[in-house]
Amino acid sequence: MYQGKYFVFVCCGAGKLTSFMAAEGLKKGLKAIGVDLKKVKIMHGMMHDIGRHEKNIDILVSSTNYKGIHPFPVHNGISFVTGDEKGQQELIASVAGQLREKMEKGE
Numbered sequence: 001m002y003q004g005k006y007f008v009f010v011c012c013g014a015g016k017l018t019s020f021m022a023a024e025g026l027k028k029g030l031k032a033i034g035v036d037l038k039k040v041k042i043m044h045g046m047m048h049d050i051g052r053h054e055k056n057i058d059i060l061v062s063s064t065n066y067k068g069i070h071p072f073p074v075h076n077g078i079s080f081v082t083g084d085e086k087g088q089q090e091l092i093a094s095v096a097g098q099l100r101e102k103m104e105k106g107e
Contacts, residue, residue, distance in 0.1 A: 002056040005041040006099055009053050010061045015046030018063040022077035029092035073098055
């Protein structure tokens, strides 16, 4: 959790373009399927920021080939960079499911 919200951290190597594209696409997709974004903080940044935010991250999405092991789910968000709409929809559905599960459990 980050400031009382479920925290989805979207990262890439430089923390600029590809993580921004993935974060914005994820926000738009989650909103479209009814996820209450008032309860979710989606932030983009660099891979080396993962350690700084690790205690707060609920879900991690990386737009690079990231293989880190963490106590939270880690997703590949490259579909937002390549324009793979099927991959985008699968990722949105997976993240939405995990967020809804956390919300139901009150985690």
